[in-house]
Amino acid sequence: MNRKEFMKFMSRTLDISGQVFGRLTVLRFVEVVKRSARWECLCLCGNKCIVPCANLRNGNTKSCGCLQKDRVSEATRLDLTGQKFNRLTVVEKVGIDRYRSYLWRCKCDCGNEIVVVGRHIKSGHTKSCGCFQKEQASIAYTGKPRTEETKRKISIAKVGKQLSEEHKRKLSIAHIGIQAGSNSPSWKGGITPVYFAVRNSLAMKQWRNQVFTRDNYTCQVCNQNKSGNLCVHHKVFFNHIIWQYNITNLEEAEKCTDLWNVENGITLCKDCHKQYHKINGMKYKEAV
Numbered sequence: 509m510n511r512k513e514f515m516k517f518m519s520r521t522l523d524i525s526g527q528v529f530g531r532l533t534v535l536r537f538v539e540v541v542k543r544s545a546r547w548e549c550l551c552l553c554g555n556k557c558i559v560p561c562a563n564l565r566n567g568n569t570k571s572c573g574c575l576q577k578d579r580v581s582e583a584t585r586l587d588l589t590g591q592k593f594n595r596l597t598v599v600e601k602v603g604i605d606r607y608r609s610y611l612w613r614c615k616c617d618c619g620n621e622i623v624v625v626g627r628h629i630k631s632g633h634t635k636s637c638g639c640f641q642k643e644q645a646s647i648a649y650t651g652k653p654r655t656e657e658t659k660r661k662i663s664i665a666k667v668g669k670q671l672s673e674e675h676k677r678k679l680s681i682a683h684i685g686i687q688a689g690s691n692s693p694s695w696k697g698g699i700t701p702v703y704f705a706v707r708n709s710l711a712m713k714q715w716r717n718q719v720f721t722r723d724n725y726t727c728q729v730c731n732q733n734k735s736g737n738l739c740v741h742h743k744v745f746f747n748h749i750i751w752q753y754n755i756t757n758l759e760e761a762e763k764c765t766d767l768w769n770v771e772n773g774i775t776l777c778k779d780c781h782k783q784y785h786k787i788n789g790m791k792y793k794e795a796v
Contacts, residue, residue, distance in 0.1 A: 524561065530570025532559065588612055588626060594635035596624065702750065706761045711768060716740045719773035727777040739781050740773045 524534050524547065532549040538558055539546050545561045551572040563569040588598040596614040602623055603611045610626045616637035628634040654662075671679070706712060719740045726733040742749070744766070755761050766772065776784070 522561075524564065529564040530567070531575060532557070532564065532569070532571060534564070586626075588629065593629045594632065595640060596622075596629060596634070596636060598629065702756060702758075702761070703747075705758045706750075706755075706767075707746075709758060709761070711762055715768050715770065715773065718770050719775055722770060723775035726775060727780055728774050729776060729780040732777040732780075734777070737777050738775055739778060741776045741781055741784070743772050743774060 523537075525536060527534050529549075531552040535548045535550055535556070537545060538548050541560075546558050547561060547564065548556060548558050549564070549572075550556055551574060553572065553574045555572040555574070557572040559569045587601075589600055591598050595617040597616075599613045599615055599621070601610055602613045605611055605625060611623050612626055612629060613621060613623050614629065614637075615621050616639060618637060618639045620637040620639070622637045624634045720738070724733075725735075725738060727738060732738075746767075749755075749764065749767050750761075753760070753764050753766070755764060755767075761767055
């Protein structure tokens with residue numbers, strides 16, 4: 509910048525000599541750097557510094573640097589140990605992050621512990637370990653049906669994820685009593701022990717062998733005869749017979765002729781058996 513341009517620039521520059529900005533008092537004009545006027549200032553601490561005029565006027569520079577040091581010092585002296593903010597109780601100071609903000613270990617009302625930046629605790633930005641947000645989200649979505657698109661996204665998000673043993677344990681505890689016993693959609697009147705007793709009985713093994721022999725150990729749908737891949741299916745469902753005759757023990761089952769009727773059985777491979785139940789469910793059907 510030549511002398512003519514300098515004088516023209518100075519004619520448009522405000523004279524801020526003697527004005528006070530924060531801790532700084534402007535003393536005199538120093539120079540122009542990249543069309544920015546710089547002024548020499550005296551700080552309250554006694555130090556002198558050179559500051560661009562724009563920084564003084566917009567408040568970006570309020571001291572020679574001592575103001576920030578005093579704030580850090582004050583923050584260092586401020587002990588949050590034992591204080592409670594929302595759901596968090598401060599336990600101890602654990603360190604400083606990359607922005608030189610103090611980190612505090614806090615214990616949430618739910619029992620979890622987290623490390624939080626001090627200013628986030630005091631400002632209320634962080635109120636809990638995350639349980640508060642989960643509770644609010646749960647309340648907000650209670651009773652609201654999910655759209656098909658939402659269900660699809662949730663399904664995709666769960667692909668390949670494996671639940672930890674701790675997560676499984678919590679899910680198990682959460683479902684205790686909700687879908688257990690008579691509350692379960694699969695409840696059949698408490699006859700599960702009878703099912704096991706009848707299915708593992710000698711009479712059931714003999715009945716299966718009779719059906720296998722009659723069908724020549726071959727699936728009656730796809731003609732597969734691979735050993736170990738065959739099973740006997742009840743045309744009139746096994747559970748339906750149990751319900752119909754109100755069978756409660758093995759002795760009553762052995763006396764039920766419909767349960768051991770060979771004509772009620774058919775040999776199927778595991779795939780055909782699975783496909784049948786996939787299409788027809790577990791409801792009572794008269795035939796395959």
